[in-house]
Amino acid sequence: MSTPQKSPEEPELKKPPSRDDLPTLEDLFEQADKLREAIQNHAQATGIAVTYTPPPAWPTEPEPQPHCTRCRELDEQRTTARRHRDMAAVTDCNVLLRRHIKLDHPAERAPRAT
Structure with a gap:
């Protein structure tokens, strides 16, 4: 008995990666740093700011x-x-509290962080 062959239109199903196959957060940060460095090197080589x-x-x-x-x-x-x-309600309360402080306590507002 032979196995049925897939038609060319049917994509091959892949097994989802396991947790062990996924990169760690440190790996992702390291990749981002390398990419940022490569972009800077390319920019310097080509004169792009x-x-x-x-x-x-x-x-x-x-x-x-x-x-x-x-x-x-x-x-x-x-x-x-x-x-x-x-x-969502926490955010709504924050917005209302900021608005209230701005309108009713303008002299008591904390300076904005930059």
Whole structure:
């Protein structure tokens, strides 16, 4: 009995990689560093200006003002949302708290990180 042959249109199914086959985070960082270095070397050899700009830092969460009822309410809502793992609601509370601090506590705002 012979095995049926696949038609040319049917792609061969590949087995998904196991966890052991995947590169580690350190391997990926090393590859990124090598690629960045190769790009810089190529840019220098060809006279093309290439600059690397690191991604911006994640913004910190706004701190509620100590004696403000609205700040306290938004902070409590944010804490409850985080406890329920509702990160969309946490983000909403952060936006509302930032807006409230900007409008109602302009002199008490912390300086922005650059």
